[in-house]
Amino acid sequence: MRIGIDVGGTNTDAALIGDGGEVLATVKSPTTEDVTGGVAAALAGLGATQVSAVMIGTTHFVNALVEAARLEPVAAVRLGLPATAALPPMVDWPERLRKVVEGASYLCHGGHEYDGTPISELDPEELRRVAADIRARGLRSVAISSVFSPVSDSSERRAAEILAAELGQEAHLSLSCEIGRVGLLARENATIVNAALRPLAERAVAAFSQALKVAGIDAPLFLSQNDGTLMDLSRATRYPVATFASGPTNSMRGAAYLSGLTDCAVVDIGGTTSDVGILVGGFPREASGEAMVAEVRTNFRIPDVLSIGIGGGSLVAEDGSVGPRSVGYRLPEEALVFGGGTLTATDLAVAAGHADIGDPSLVAGLDPARPLKLIADRVADAVDRMRTSSDPLPVVLVGGGSILIRELPGFEDVRRPDHYAVANAVGAAIAQVGGEVDRVFSGPRDTVLAEAKAEAVARAERAGAREGSVRIADVEEVPLAYLPGDATRIRVKAVGDLDLEKINA
Amino acid sequence: MHIDTGALPAYARGCAVLGSGGGGPVTIARAAALQALDDHGPVRVVQPADLDPDLLVMPVGTAGSSAVMSERVGGTDEPLYLRQKIEELYGTPVAALMASEIGGANGCLAVAWAARLGLPLVDADGMGRAFPRMDQTVMQLRGISPTPAVVCDGRGRTVVIDHVSGRWLERLVRAALEPFGGQVATSEYVLRGHQVASSTALGSVTRALRLGTALPAPLISGKVAETGSILVEGLGPDLGRLVRVEAGTEFLAVMEDGAPLAAVPDVIAMLDSRTGEAVDTEHVRYGLRVSIVRVPCDPVWHTPEGLRLAGPEAFGLFALPAPATSSAPPGGPPPAAASALREDPPAATPSPPQRPVTS
Numbered sequence: 005m006r007i008g009i010d011v012g013g014t015n016t017d018a019a020l021i022g023d024g025g026e027v028l029a030t031v032k033s034p035t036t037e038d039v040t041g042g043v044a045a046a047l048a049g050l051g052a053t054q055v056s057a058v059m060i061g062t063t064h065f066v067n068a069l070v071e072a073a074r075l076e077p078v079a080a081v082r083l084g085l086p087a088t089a090a091l092p093p094m095v096d097w098p099e100r101l102r103k104v105v106e107g108a109s110y111l112c113h114g115g116h117e118y119d120g121t122p123i124s125e126l127d128p129e130e131l132r133r134v135a136a137d138i139r140a141r142g143l144r145s146v147a148i149s150s151v152f153s154p155v156s157d158s159s160e161r162r163a164a165e166i167l168a169a170e171l172g173q174e175a176h177l178s179l180s181c182e183i184g185r186v187g188l189l190a191r192e193n194a195t196i197v198n199a200a201l202r203p204l205a206e207r208a209v210a211a212f213s214q215a216l217k218v219a220g221i222d223a224p225l226f227l228s229q230n231d232g233t234l235m236d237l238s239r240a241t242r243y244p245v246a247t248f249a250s251g252p253t254n255s256m257r258g259a260a261y262l263s264g265l266t267d268c269a270v271v272d273i274g275g276t277t278s279d280v281g282i283l284v285g286g287f288p289r290e291a292s293g294e295a296m297v298a299e300v301r302t303n304f305r306i307p308d309v310l311s312i313g314i315g316g317g318s319l320v321a322e323d324g325s326v327g328p329r330s331v332g333y334r335l336p337e338e339a340l341v342f343g344g345g346t347l348t349a350t351d352l353a354v355a356a357g358h359a360d361i362g363d364p365s366l367v368a369g370l371d372p373a374r375p376l377k378l379i380a381d382r383v384a385d386a387v388d389r390m391r392t393s394s395d396p397l398p399v400v401l402v403g404g405g406s407i408l409i410r411e412l413p414g415f416e417d418v419r420r421p422d423h424y425a426v427a428n429a430v431g432a433a434i435a436q437v438g439g440e441v442d443r444v445f446s447g448p449r450d451t452v453l454a455e456a457k458a459e460a461v462a463r464a465e466r467a468g469a470r471e472g473s474v475r476i477a478d479v480e481e482v483p484l485a486y487l488p489g490d491a492t493r494i495r496v497k498a499v500g501d502l503d504l505e506k507i508n509a
Numbered sequence: 510m511h512i513d514t515g516a517l518p519a520y521a522r523g524c525a526v527l528g529s530g531g532g533g534p535v536t537i538a539r540a541a542a543l544q545a546l547d548d549h550g551p552v553r554v555v556q557p558a559d560l561d562p563d564l565l566v567m568p569v570g571t572a573g574s575s576a577v578m579s580e581r582v583g584g585t586d587e588p589l590y591l592r593q594k595i596e597e598l599y600g601t602p603v604a605a606l607m608a609s610e611i612g613g614a615n616g617c618l619a620v621a622w623a624a625r626l627g628l629p630l631v632d633a634d635g636m637g638r639a640f641p642r643m644d645q646t647v648m649q650l651r652g653i654s655p656t657p658a659v660v661c662d663g664r665g666r667t668v669v670i671d672h673v674s675g676r677w678l679e680r681l682v683r684a685a686l687e688p689f690g691g692q693v694a695t696s697e698y699v700l701r702g703h704q705v706a707s708s709t710a711l712g713s714v715t716r717a718l719r720l721g722t723a724l725p726a727p728l729i730s731g732k733v734a735e736t737g738s739i740l741v742e743g744l745g746p747d748l749g750r751l752v753r754v755e756a757g758t759e760f761l762a763v764m765e766d767g768a769p770l771a772a773v774p775d776v777i778a779m780l781d782s783r784t785g786e787a788v789d790t791e792h793v794r795y796g797l798r799v800s801i802v803r804v805p806c807d808p809v810w811h812t813p814e815g816l817r818l819a820g821p822e823a824f825g826l827f828a829l830p831a832p833a834t835s836s837a838p839p840g841g842p843p844p845a846a847a848s849a850l851r852e853d854p855p856a857a858t859p860s861p862p863q864r865p866v867t868s
Binding site for chain 1: 540541543544576579581582583585586662663687690691732734794795796797
């Protein structure tokens, strides 16, 4: 048996999945201030201790960034001089976050061209001077970036060795080659965010482990990553930024699992928003370009999600329009069906007989037809925006607020699977292990493609996938315009089943 | 008039529109310009009439790959090396900078480099928009020599190109890209102050600023219904309409029922209806809500010489009926001095591959 837990901003959801893949038990409990309280309550609610693994998806780290709280100041070290001087690190950050996160920035020599030629030689003495300054400022988190590190990571690795030797064990080093893709500023930003979260990650991971111990569970713990695969605790401690979009990813993966579909649209309707994403081959379609997270431009891979302001707690205005304002987590007190004084979208669903929640007699006089039609139209419009062709597309509804929707104009196949309210926790529980390669390759297409695939499979196996279970989930080739020599950026993702014996070995 | 950090966002939006779906990553160039304006203060914008007739106006820009620009974001010293070499070659001081290409990233880089050099920026540019080739300039039409031209990087590694036509300049610069890491800073078609008024696209800076705050009414508003060959389906008041957008590295034509609503050399911009940002050709995707606007190009591009250099046929769009709205207005600039430079046979310099219009 496995346990999947989703620690959201409002609720902590958990699901117990049997060895045959069946959902054995589910539980929802409020997320607590210390986060672990909610996890402990969820584990107690499930009541199972003899489990083989626990998977947690959490918005804890992304929320820290959104709130600009619990963050560590960062020393940003960039290798690439004389290139890149036009744009120093954090140049495009919102002032509010920059004040909290910017410890110091250093432009140093090093880095590479797109074909791996060094831009300039790394200067160990220069880096030792940087280390001395970092120490003098009392900074403990360091983000290292270098030009074209997705092509050649040697500058970052060498710089990390030098800085680690100078700064000692207490310093955390985050390397951009481990985090993002081509696009220096966006990759560097993600690396700086990661560095700012390192101390929090250590505390949170320790707290999650403690919650398991208290619940009497002695099983390996994993955290969900943005792409729907798992990372172990040592990686989670070093790369908290990789959890940022795990919430929507887990919802979508859970929806796929519960509905048995691998290619569909998923609408996750919560209390305040509806998040629409597209599943391709069982994995969320990822955003193609740069992703803004808390107003910081990053380029790590996150699912392409369109959010609209409609949820179970959305306020219904006099003219029948719904949202974007919502009573959010106060729904159980404020909605009419619960004896409150606010007309919410949930009241409409109850009045229409879609759901049996609270006291239906309290909404007996309500005519819900028109506002519910408006909701369906807006959600259908959002799904339509996200699709990539006009071919028929099944739509899977999940999340507590999905009772608002019965049918969607323009979509024939609309379904809401069992356990829809905890799809996110189910998605965490069924997560696999992945390996990814994203680099610029030069050479004959077949050769470099085979090379990239083999490397992705090897990475997945190193991350804990069972040999033989790993398959190529996604291949993307982008020829680089105006570059000589057939340079092509190739991205390959491989995923496989978690090999618990390997993990426990 | 000045461009400061307050005016820059509108200017950058205007440059993105004039990019016509190409011209490189404006986001990076805008950030570089903001940083330069922060470091060195506002850039003065001057009119051609205010220039010393004998001093140099240095057109500046970058050539190469967008992917490289977004990774190896520029240095600070490229404009210093360009100016030093240009002054040495021409034996005259540079009095002002000009954007080689106002559309896309190069429009913003010109501001960044003017700030770094402490020089004014001329209210003009070489194209009035973005074009894929370096020789597709008004200076080329007016018989201004493209050389001696300078290519360099942020370390001052410099190549001087001389005694070639515009087409050959393009070939030689492309050939230099590989050792330079895929992107270079360039200055070509260097002008004397007195040549600017008659040999450039005038008013480009003020135009970009204006387009950054107000755009012409859209040709159509709708959603992208197909991306291979781009189709946009009308929504709202345009429900029931369907247009096809021809694109290479820029948007080239908007076709409805086999007739063009707009075509190169006029500017065609696609705007994301949600954000108002210009969408470049690489980022057109299914379902995107967009409006398409046509912005008239500099009238010189509608002369026979202009069309030969940068009209539909130069992009492989043959037998395109002329859009009713885009004929050259009377009183436009006189045709270019046609034979100032001997052009090479076209076979030696193939155009970028484009799809022919088949509707």
